Amino acid sequence: AQSVTQLDSQVPVFEEAPVELRCNYSSSVSVYLFWYVQYPNQGLQLLLKYLSGSTLVESINGFEAEFNKSQTSFHLRKPSVHISDTAEYFCAVSDRSSNTGKLIFGQGTTLQVKP
Amino acid sequence: DGGITQSPKYLFRKEGQNVTLSCEQNLNHDAMYWYRQDPGQGLRLIYYSQIVNDFQKGDIAEGYSVSREKKESFPLTVTSAQKNPTAFYLCASNSGGGSYEQYFGPGTRLTVT
Numbered sequence: 001a002q003s004v005t006q007l008d009s010q011v012p013v014f015e016e017a018p019v020e021l022r023c024n025y026s027s028s029v030s031v032y033l034f035w036y037v038q039y040p041n042q043g044l045q046l047l048l049k050y051l052s053g054s055t056l057v058e059s060i061n062g063f064e065a066e067f068n069k070s071q072t073s074f075h076l077r078k079p080s081v082h083i084s085d086t087a088e089y090f091c092a093v094s095d096r097s098s099n100t101g102k103l104i105f106g107q108g109t110t111l112q113v114k115p
Numbered sequence: 116d117g118g119i120t121q122s123p124k125y126l127f128r129k130e131g132q133n134v135t136l137s138c139e140q141n142l143n144h145d146a147m148y149w150y151r152q153d154p155g156q157g158l159r160l161i162y163y164s165q166i167v168n169d170f171q172k173g174d175i176a177e178g179y180s181v182s183r184e185k186k187e188s189f190p191l192t193v194t195s196a197q198k199n200p201t202a203f204y205l206c207a208s209n210s211g212g213g214s215y216e217q218y219f220g221p222g223t224r225l226t227v228t
Contacts, residue, residue, distance in 0.1 A: 032215050043219035101146050101209045105157040
């Protein structure tokens with residue numbers, strides 16, 4: 001079985017400052033890793049994913065995440081945040097060997113960007 | 116435009132009533148999922164279906180039921196047996212066969228009083 005822990009429930013940060021949202025996972029099997037973003041009262045949108053290859057993955061809006069197998073982490077970073085980045089962020093994992101496509105989600109981290 | 120629709124966006128019911136939440140997708144995806152979201156708990160899987168006329172329980176299936184009679188539709192019924200039905204419900208799909216990315220609908224917020 002897998003589990004995902006997002007270490008911070010809320011992260012307040014000033015506009016244009018850097019931010020890191022932390023994600024650790026536990027799994028006895030190899031996993032795929034995802035970050036999703038949710039704006040208020042909306043569904044989730046995929047931000048980025050790690051399936052294979054380079055351990056550093058990037059999104060089109062400046063976020064990046066690095067898969068660290070030894071530390072079982074997949075932290076999300078952005079060098080300079082905008083007010084529009086205010087949202088809830090979810091880390092998720094999926095079992096590589098399973099064909100169900102099921103995702104296990106962390107508890108979520110609310111990013112609050114202040115002017 | 117392809118996507119997932121959920122209706123209604125807000126739903127209010129009295130305790131003891133069953134209620135059905137709609138989920139429709141035009142992405143031609145094989146697999147569909149229902150999640151429940153509560154503050155501070157992330158998303159928890161209720162039911163999922165990988166093919167028409169077949170579905171499996173997720174982690175919190177008690178008090179819920181589903182059907183999958185058509186590829187594009189996966190309705191969720193919240194029964195009176197569900198102890199704490201007030202929540203935000205999200206439907207998702209992926210194309211199955213090893214595809215890993217799930218696409219989400221906009222959600223339905225159910226309030227039971």
